[in-house]
Amino acid sequence: MNIVLLEPKDTAQAEWRIHSARQLSHLHKQLNIQVDDTLKVGIRNGKRYLTRIVAIEEQEIRVTPIQQEACPAKLPVTLIVAMPRPKVLRRLIMDSVTLGVERICLTHSYRVDKSYWQTPFLQQLDDYITLGLEQAGDTIVPDIQLYKRFKPFVEDVLPSLIAPLRPAFVAHPYAETAMPHAIEHPCSIIIGPEGGFIPYEVDLLIKNGCQAYHLGSRILRTETAVSYLLGRLFV
Known part of the structure; x- marks a missing residue:
């Protein structure tokens, strides 16, 4: 998983929510993420961003966008x-x-x-x-x-x-x-x-x-x- 793909509804607030069990498991077990780490996040059929992790809870991780990044061409x-x-x-x-x-x-x-x-x-x-x-x-x-x-x-x-x-x-x-x-x-x-x-x-x-x-x-x-x-x- 080289970006976390979110649904638009998960990015409607200032802090974006990652709550998929599959994604949470990967982020914890494979990346061992911590607060203030950066994370690549994409919005389905939208833009891609570099984000910062602001909160880690049992059922969700919250991030805020830092800067927009380019998606690979089709x-x-x-x-x-x-x-x-x-x-x-x-x-x-x-x-x-x-x-x-x-x-x-x-x-x-x-x-x-x-x-x-x-x-x-x-x-x-x-x-x-x-x-x-x-x-x-x-x-x-x-x-x-x-x-x-x-x-x-x-x-x-x-x-x-x-x-x-x-x-x-x-x-x-x-x-x-x-x-x-x-x-x-x-x-x-x-x-x-x-x-x-x-x-x-x-x-x-x-x-x-x-x-x-x-x-x-x-x-x-x-x-x-x-x-x-x-x-x-x-x-």
Whole structure:
């Protein structure tokens, strides 16, 4: 946890309140904080500050802002991923938020088990987002959208995300051309499920303006492909 992320309501008074049990435990056990120590604090979807600890109580810690600090820039990317297994979803959201993805779209595909859409992890996305933001020292929550039908998403939504200077790249192991690297423009990245997109889905994506590229000769896990792609495209 490299910043403490607070809700706006917790910063409405002169002294800001930290009262999350998880955050309190980390501050006490990992940082051994004391009164007058400084602490990096962010306001969800707001600004980030260096603060001073003014009071430590059993159920809360109170801080006051000293100065505003800059947040890390977002990556100009929309990450489109076929809904992964629930445990993978948790890691994928946390890592994508930490790396600075602007928008995440979770969509269905032929090889996605329909039961994945009933996972309780979907109700906990805000928790994973908070962990990712705190790791990165960021405050701005990415836009996360769910699309339970593949074809309507590709035909009705995806074209609006594509422009001449904002292409959409499909990671497909059997494409002939290697994925670009070190680009200098926004883009969308599309990653299939474990087992990959079926040929019909790849054809539909290309028909609606996407470009298919391979990532080399190795078949990667979803979460590995995300980190690799973001590092390759935005060096």
